[in-house]
Amino acid sequence: MNSKALSDSGKKLVRWNVDPRDWDGTPAAEIASHVLEHAKDGAIILLHSFGGKNADLSGTIEALPEIIEGLLAQGYELTTVSGLERDSK
Numbered sequence: 746m747n748s749k750a751l752s753d754s755g756k757k758l759v760r761w762n763v764d765p766r767d768w769d770g771t772p773a774a775e776i777a778s779h780v781l782e783h784a785k786d787g788a789i790i791l792l793h794s795f796g797g798k799n800a801d802l803s804g805t806i807e808a809l810p811e812i813i814e815g816l817l818a819q820g821y822e823l824t825t826v827s828g829l830e831r832d833s834k
Contacts, residue, residue, distance in 0.1 A: 773807035
């Protein structure tokens with residue numbers, strides 16, 4: 746989709762930079778470890794809410810508490826993409 750079509754659709758392009766491959770049946774411990782190891786200021790972490798190998802994203806769900814607690818313990822603030830947009834204005 747080109748930028749005009751994207752704009753016309755009302756959607757935004759979001760470039761993520763931390764991908765723990767949670768869609769591939771990756772175990773929760775590996776997902777959490779990857780995210781916590783690669784997090785940095787301004788990072789956008791890609792986690793899936795549907796799909797995945799055999800439609801099983803239980804590793805993602807299981808990893809979320811450790812990811813959230815770990816990022817907060819490291820001093821990060823969690824936000825949504827729309828929250829990032831508000832903060833940049």
